[in-house]
Amino acid sequence: METVDPRSLRVWRELEAEAAELRDVPLGTLVAEGSDRERRLVLDAGLLRIDATRQLVRARTLELLGELARETKVVELREAMFGGGHINTTEDRAVGHVWLRAPRGGAPVVDGIDVSSAVHDVLERMAEAAVRLRDGSWTGVTGERIERVVSIGIGGSDLGPRMAALALEAFGHGGPEVRFVSNVDPVDLERALVGAEPARTLFVVVSKTFRTLETLQNATAALAWLRSELGEGPEVVARHVVAVSSNVEAATAFGVDPANVFGFWDFVGGRYSVWSAVGFALMVAVGPEGFLSLLAGAHAMDEHFRTEPMDVNAPVLHGLLMLWYRTFLGAQTYAVLPYAERLALLPSYLQQLTMESNGKSVRRDGERVDYDTGAIVWGEPGTKGQHAFYQLLHQGTTLVPADIIVVAEAQAGPERHHDLLVANAFAQAQALAFGRDEASLRAAGVPERLVPHKRMPGSRPSSVVMMPRLAPETLGALIALYEHSVFVQGAVWGIDSFDQWGVELGKELADQLAPFTTGERDVEGADLDPTTARLIEWYRSWRQGPPKREEMP
Numbered sequence: 252m253e254t255v256d257p258r259s260l261r262v263w264r265e266l267e268a269e270a271a272e273l274r275d276v277p278l279g280t281l282v283a284e285g286s287d288r289e290r291r292l293v294l295d296a297g298l299l300r301i302d303a304t305r306q307l308v309r310a311r312t313l314e315l316l317g318e319l320a321r322e323t324k325v326v327e328l329r330e331a332m333f334g335g336g337h338i339n340t341t342e343d344r345a346v347g348h349v350w351l352r353a354p355r356g357g358a359p360v361v362d363g364i365d366v367s368s369a370v371h372d373v374l375e376r377m378a379e380a381a382v383r384l385r386d387g388s389w390t391g392v393t394g395e396r397i398e399r400v401v402s403i404g405i406g407g408s409d410l411g412p413r414m415a416a417l418a419l420e421a422f423g424h425g426g427p428e429v430r431f432v433s434n435v436d437p438v439d440l441e442r443a444l445v446g447a448e449p450a451r452t453l454f455v456v457v458s459k460t461f462r463t464l465e466t467l468q469n470a471t472a473a474l475a476w477l478r479s480e481l482g483e484g485p486e487v488v489a490r491h492v493v494a495v496s497s498n499v500e501a502a503t504a505f506g507v508d509p510a511n512v513f514g515f516w517d518f519v520g521g522r523y524s525v526w527s528a529v530g531f532a533l534m535v536a537v538g539p540e541g542f543l544s545l546l547a548g549a550h551a552m553d554e555h556f557r558t559e560p561m562d563v564n565a566p567v568l569h570g571l572l573m574l575w576y577r578t579f580l581g582a583q584t585y586a587v588l589p590y591a592e593r594l595a596l597l598p599s600y601l602q603q604l605t606m607e608s609n610g611k612s613v614r615r616d617g618e619r620v621d622y623d624t625g626a627i628v629w630g631e632p633g634t635k636g637q638h639a640f641y642q643l644l645h646q647g648t649t650l651v652p653a654d655i656i657v658v659a660e661a662q663a664g665p666e667r668h669h670d671l672l673v674a675n676a677f678a679q680a681q682a683l684a685f686g687r688d689e690a691s692l693r694a695a696g697v698p699e700r701l702v703p704h705k706r707m708p709g710s711r712p713s714s715v716v717m718m719p720r721l722a723p724e725t726l727g728a729l730i731a732l733y734e735h736s737v738f739v740q741g742a743v744w745g746i747d748s749f750d751q752w753g754v755e756l757g758k759e760l761a762d763q764l765a766p767f768t769t770g771e772r773d774v775e776g777a778d779l780d781p782t783t784a785r786l787i788e789w790y791r792s793w794r795q796g797p798p799k800r801e802e803m804p
């Protein structure tokens with residue numbers, strides 16, 4: 252599909268002019284636009300309600316953003332994605348995470364694969380294994396039930412199931428305890444195994460490529476731990492290791508019983524893969540029913556995204572607003588502030604989803620962009636963040652648009668805590684939007700010298716995303732909302748949101764440097780830049796023991 256240079260469009264210049272005009276209009280003035288604003292900016296999608304009325308936009312801005320989306324062919328790209336087109340152009344692949352959550356029969360045949368049957372066959376095998384692990388009929392080599400499931404993976408093979416397992420902690424009681432390991436720092440595996448016994452432990456090795464250094468290293472250490480107690484027999488791997496990969500051959504070569512390998516496909520990007528067998532440990536944690544509800548919630552958002560008109564389409568609105576701030580108002584970051592402790596890992600999950608997808612500076616047609624793309628995403632659960640970094644959000648010099656996520660149902664008692672939590676969320680959104688002016692400070696008797704310090708400028712945009720409860724369906728819808736928002740932004744910018752070439756060089760260099768840090772090769776005479784050579788020398792000598800004071804510069 253032809254890539255449009257968005258900057259060449261007339262509407263781009265109109266949006267630049269719109270940004271210049273709106274820059275100094277107080278949010279309070281925009282909000283006074285009235286009921287039409289509500290019609291345009293309060294949207295129901297899936298099981299979520301999004302109130303975006305406190306965004307720095309007016310009716311004209313939304314019209315211009317809509318036109319930008321039309322002219323950059325967002326709808327056409329969306330159709331191509333759902334239809335199986337190879338929209339991941341640099342890897343020449345289809346992009347099919349939406350098919351993972353479609354009901355049977357709801358996906359096309361792509362590149363010769365009957366996607367729907369393939370997806371549902373794996374789901375059934377996963378469910379069967381998850382049930383056996385949960386009811387204790389899957390036993391280890393000594394005949395004991397599995398009490399700990401440790402999922403080993405990194406990036407997209409870790410963040411999704413890890414984030415969702417915490418979010419859905421209140422669901423699916425009764426199965427084995429589920430832990431996650433991603434860092435090659437041995438501390439990570441060590442901590443996941445505290446209190447575990449090899450005879451009662453099962454590892455799930457998750458790697459799309461089955462080539463990722465961290466994961467293979469951790470999986471090798473996990474096998475050694477199992478074998479140190481259970482022996483070398485092939486049944487140890489067969490009963491205690493499951494693998495998830497699109498490279499089934501490599502997983503089998505690693506020794507995993509083919510019956511325990513759950514496959515997925517090239518058309519599923521790592522950061523879009525929680526819906527696939529990558530979520531196996533999550534399925535063990537919440538039960539197959541919970542996992543299927545997660546898929547159903549995401550599918551509801553897919554249907555909304557696919558069928559609703561652009562001007563009432565929540566992911567389209569979310570994506571265009573994020574793009575508005577990033578590209579036209581110069582915001583470098585945006586904050587995700589979940590007022591739910593169990594959503595604590597959502598910001599880090601969204602970091603990979605958004606930054607690995609849209610942290611690009613070359614368009615699909617190979618041209619360098621001359622406008623800002625992907626924002627930095629960050630955040631912490633409220634109210635913790637309030638006592639840490641909100642000062643900057645309220646009075647700093649940087650524009651930080653924020654999503655404030657609120658769950659209506661209390662997650663635990665006493666309910667009053669939850670009501671206070673939500674009061675804080677709404678209060679913060681109010682303070683960000685409207686601030687406090689000098690006149691009201693003076694009227695409250697604030698000494699004149701403190702008035703400038705206490706003034707709250709306001710006009711800091713946020714949306715409130717309301718969830719009725721934190722449950723599999725709503726979480727599925729929430730994740731899919733962000734996925735499609737990322738899609739819309741990437742589509743307008745004309746970039747490939749589904750590749751990640753920028754992570755490759757670091758991996759290659761780490762492979763080259765490993766023989767030096769392990770001491771297998773000597774730095775002397777090696778073709779290394781002086782800083783790297785020096786750092787390795789320090790590392791090797793300090794690794795033998797801490798330096799003496801007099802050796803320090």
Ligand SMILES: O=P(O)(O)OC[C@H]1O[C@](O)(CO)[C@@H](O)[C@@H]1O
Binds near residue numbers: 462521
């Ligand atoms: O699933 P794999 O192949 O082990 O890759 C893990 C992660 O590494 C990355 O390639 C980035 O380094 C991610 O895109 C991916 O999710």
